[in-house]
Amino acid sequence: MSAERIDPEDQWPLPPAWLWDCAECVRRYEAMKHVQAVMAGLAAEDPGVDWDVTDSVVGTQISLARHLADEHRPALPGWEPGCGTCAHHRAGVDDGQERVPGQRTGAVMAAEEHRARHLFAPPRIVGLL
Ligand SMILES: [Zn+2]
Ligand SMILES: [Zn+2]
Secondary structure: OOOOOOOHHHOOOOOOHHHHHOHHHHHHHHHHHHHHHHHHHHHHHOOOOOHHHHHHHHHHHHHHHHHHHHHOHHHOOOOOOOOHHHHHHHHHHHHHOOOOOOOOOHHHHHHHHHHHHOOOOOHHHHOOO
16 A cells, blocks of 8 residues: 555645535535545445446536536636646637627637636646546
8 A cells, every 4th residue: 555645636626615605516516526435435346447437427527617617607717827728728719719799619618617627626637628
């Protein structure tokens, strides 16, 4: 067994205080944590754990990020310096923004959902989506 030290890259950030004021945020956040805990338990029992479980982890992350982007857009963090995925989304957004006034393009929505991930996902996986 390795030591208790957790690599900062794997550290799950503490969500912002306002997240706990929203029942929907709390529900989705706890669903995500629950699935992670289940997966951690399964992985401990059986290292060949089924990847379907990992899919549900990703699914709960997407669900939380989508809600954050839809309902808490003003509270989303800005682009993260040094995050390649932010840079990628930023380029896409600068390209296609406000073609239809008041309507968000797919690129803008994907970028917002990614920025929302910075609130709750550890650095190692934040850029996966
Ligand atoms: Zn919320
Ligand atoms: Zn980013």
